[in-house]
Amino acid sequence: MTMHTAVGWHVELEFKEDDRHTEAAALIRLPDGSEVRSHGQASRHHTDANQPRVGEEIAGARALNELAMRLLTKAHEEIDSASGRISHPIHV
Template identity: 35%
Template sequence: MPQHTQDWQVRLHLSEEEGTTKARAVLDIGGTAVTGQGVARRNPHDRDIPEIGDELAAGRAMNDLAQKLLTIARTDIEGLSHPGP
């Protein structure tokens, strides 16, 4: 039985402006890009530690990406279970 192996790569883009960090995670799955978004906002009273904003925003973007990927898989499974006319 042939073994199925793939190598998927996620590109993670981070930007920070005035206490708000935004992240965009992009996964290319066979010519289709799935994108997750994440945001982290620093409380004005907290110390400015950019790494924390990066971690929060990136984690949220990856979580959003994971949820979208699971939705795609569920849709594909339903398509197999309920073939069209």
């Protein structure tokens, strides 16, 4: 029987907003002590209704998307370092 260890990561998202712009900052602290950070932005068109939650969702999604790409890059750099070869991340 194989024993599985549960591992959890916590992602933090913070937002800064004004009437037209939302900025999101994402941070993940990995078990090895390293941190990966990313940012996302959203802008409201002047004819759109003021819906702060929508701006947060868009900016947050963009920050999380960038975070995912940074994690893929970090993982492939670690693979390359350990293997001495160049790996090729698949971008979805």
